[in-house]
Amino acid sequence: MSIRSVGKIYDPEGVHVVALKDCSLEIAAGEFVAIVGPSGCGKSTLLNTIAGFDGLTSGEILLDGEPLATVDKDPSPGPDRVVVFQHGALFPWKTVLENVTYGPVVQGAMTEEEANTRAREMLSRVGLNDIETAYPGQLSSGMQRRVEIIRALINNPKVLLLDEPFRAMDTVTKSASHQYLLELYDATGKTIFFITHDLEEAIFLADKVLVMTTRPGYIKKTLQVNLPRPRQYSMLASEEFLAMKAQLVEAVHEEAVKAFEAGEREMA
Amino acid sequence: MNPYIVLGLLLMAALAVGAWQQKKKALLYEISWGHQIRKTLTSKSFLLQLGGFVAFILTWEVTVKTLGLPWFNRLPGPWECLLEWLSPDPAYGISIYTEDYYTHILYSTYRATTAFVLATLLGVPMGLLMGWSRKFYDYSYPLVELIRPIPPLAWVPLAILILPGDEPAVIFVTFLVAFFVTALNTLLGVESIDESYFRAARCLGADKRRLLFDVVLPGAMPFIFTGLQISMGAAWFSLVAGEMIAAQYGLGFLIWDSYSLIQYPVIVIGMATLGVIGWISSAAVRSVGRKLMAWRERELFGA
Numbered sequence: 197m198s199i200r201s202v203g204k205i206y207d208p209e210g211v212h213v214v215a216l217k218d219c220s221l222e223i224a225a226g227e228f229v230a231i232v233g234p235s236g237c238g239k240s241t242l243l244n245t246i247a248g249f250d251g252l253t254s255g256e257i258l259l260d261g262e263p264l265a266t267v268d269k270d271p272s273p274g275p276d277r278v279v280v281f282q283h284g285a286l287f288p289w290k291t292v293l294e295n296v297t298y299g300p301v302v303q304g305a306m307t308e309e310e311a312n313t314r315a316r317e318m319l320s321r322v323g324l325n326d327i328e329t330a331y332p333g334q335l336s337s338g339m340q341r342r343v344e345i346i347r348a349l350i351n352n353p354k355v356l357l358l359d360e361p362f363r364a365m366d367t368v369t370k371s372a373s374h375q376y377l378l379e380l381y382d383a384t385g386k387t388i389f390f391i392t393h394d395l396e397e398a399i400f401l402a403d404k405v406l407v408m409t410t411r412p413g414y415i416k417k418t419l420q421v422n423l424p425r426p427r428q429y430s431m432l433a434s435e436e437f438l439a440m441k442a443q444l445v446e447a448v449h450e451e452a453v454k455a456f457e458a459g460e461r462e463m464a
Numbered sequence: 465m466n467p468y469i470v471l472g473l474l475l476m477a478a479l480a481v482g483a484w485q486q487k488k489k490a491l492l493y494e495i496s497w498g499h500q501i502r503k504t505l506t507s508k509s510f511l512l513q514l515g516g517f518v519a520f521i522l523t524w525e526v527t528v529k530t531l532g533l534p535w536f537n538r539l540p541g542p543w544e545c546l547l548e549w550l551s552p553d554p555a556y557g558i559s560i561y562t563e564d565y566y567t568h569i570l571y572s573t574y575r576a577t578t579a580f581v582l583a584t585l586l587g588v589p590m591g592l593l594m595g596w597s598r599k600f601y602d603y604s605y606p607l608v609e610l611i612r613p614i615p616p617l618a619w620v621p622l623a624i625l626i627l628p629g630d631e632p633a634v635i636f637v638t639f640l641v642a643f644f645v646t647a648l649n650t651l652l653g654v655e656s657i658d659e660s661y662f663r664a665a666r667c668l669g670a671d672k673r674r675l676l677f678d679v680v681l682p683g684a685m686p687f688i689f690t691g692l693q694i695s696m697g698a699a700w701f702s703l704v705a706g707e708m709i710a711a712q713y714g715l716g717f718l719i720w721d722s723y724s725l726i727q728y729p730v731i732v733i734g735m736a737t738l739g740v741i742g743w744i745s746s747a748a749v750r751s752v753g754r755k756l757m758a759w760r761e762r763e764l765f766g767a
Contacts, residue, residue: 273667274669275667277667278667278668279663279664279667281663281664283658283660284660285658285660285663287665287678287679289682289683289760290682298665298678299668299669302669302674302678303669331759333759333760347668
């Protein structure tokens with residue numbers, strides 16, 4: 197996937213907000229890319245333009261060489277780029293199984309029975325075999341997120357877009373979630389675009405960590421993570437890991453300070 | 465049959481219903497039935513509920529009969545009304561043994577139900593459409609907001625002029641109130657749906673029509689049912705008002721007619737009947753809602 201000098205200007209009621217400016221990045225097939233940056237820096241805007249929820253005002257986004265979004269092309273979301281949302285968006289009125297099979301059935305890609313079989317298979321792979329008739333409200337947040345990722349993966353998307361999916365979790369749930377996401381990634385080899393503000397999480401999960409600037413957002417720094425896969429928790433304490441974290445801390449801190457000062461100016 | 469025997473039978477029936485509900489609860493908590501009944505009968509909340517009833521009846525009896533306070537002394541006492549209601553040979557012609565009593569109930573129930581069903585069939589789609597299409601919202605909302613505050617009774621003369629006869633007119637004013645309540649609650653329900661459900665559904669390949677059935681309708685359901693409960697109540701109150709003005713049968717007519725004929729206990733019988741029917745109809749709407757929204761029930765109370 198190529199993102200080429202993408203710009204996004206919001207103009208609600210005359211307030212000119214440049215969310216993205218000349219934002220470019222390349223994601224290879226099967227690559228796990230994490231984007232970090234201060235809150236409000238445009239990470240989610242970038243994700244929304246890739247997902248097709250928002251249009252862009254300059255540049256273009258290509259997926260497998262095909263234009264996905266350009267200035268003239270109205271954005272449209274699709275099952276080739278499924279999003280997993282920050283606060284979770286499993287349909288609370290559908291059971292786990294109905295949620296997971298929703299995509300393939302609604303697209304007409306599978307019959308209901310095929311989808312059910314496939315869904316059961318995938319759910320049991322992440323240890324969720326007994327909950328298919330449960331409603332999302334009955335599950336823990338960790339289980340909900342697992343189901344949501346399965347709901348995305350069953351569509352066999354070209355890229356999985358994760359918008360701070362583990363943000364609201366406690367440490368234990370979070371590290372368990374990292375574990376199964378990594379397992380799924382190693383098993384499926386999907387391209388993953390992962391937004392977070394947790395630097396350790398970004399390094400631990402990704403092949404490449406991109407630091408985004410505060411508004412107007414573009415990619416300021418690219419960090420290649422050379423830790424071997426499968427990733428182990430012991431790596432979190434390795435010198436290599438800590439050195440990378442130090443680099444990121446510095447880069448992000450600069451942006452955070454800028455964002456804070458910009459905020460102060462806006463207030464004044 | 466002697467009214468005292470009937471009273472006894474009614475009380476026993478009430479106890480049986482109460483016990484049956486306690487049995488369901490006992491099953492839920494996995495304790496014995498007898499224990500659950502004892503627990504409920506001695507619970508603070510039950511005693512307070514009972515206390516409320518007793519205090520109400522006592523105040524009524526004392527102010528109206530014992531003290532006979534000015535203004536109150538023309539009213540019938542609770543005992544007098546109860547005996548009249550249960551009497552096989554009622555002094556004013558209305559009791560649980562008379563056919564007329566049930567004719568009035570049937571007429572009112574028929575009108576309220578018709579109006580409620582019509583209001584639901586038209587109000588829910590109206591609300592969904594308003595929440596669904598920005599254009600339709602702009603087109604209709606100001607008009608709705610302008611017409612809605614007009615009290616139902618103000619519509620009666622026009623309704624009688626437009627519609628053939630009193631019967632459709634009474635149903636129309638009843639319908640109107642219920643319709644607005646349902647439509648606006650449905651609209652509110654659609655607006656309450658989190659944007660990410662729409663986005664998720666679109667990601668997964670849903671088109672506009674699927675969004676309507678898979679996200680908008682189920683997402684708005686909790687608000688729709690709150691609306692339907694209010695609409696049921698609203699239907700009853702505007703119905704009774706309508707019946708007082710333009711009807712030959714029905715509980716509203718009965719109450720007003722009894723006032724004109726100085727048959728005061730019948731007024732109370734009519735009012736109490738309305739209370740019971742209103743309560744039953746709300747409970748019915750609630751239980752349908754619970755069945756349709758199993759997901760919510762389980763979310764709120766666990767599996």
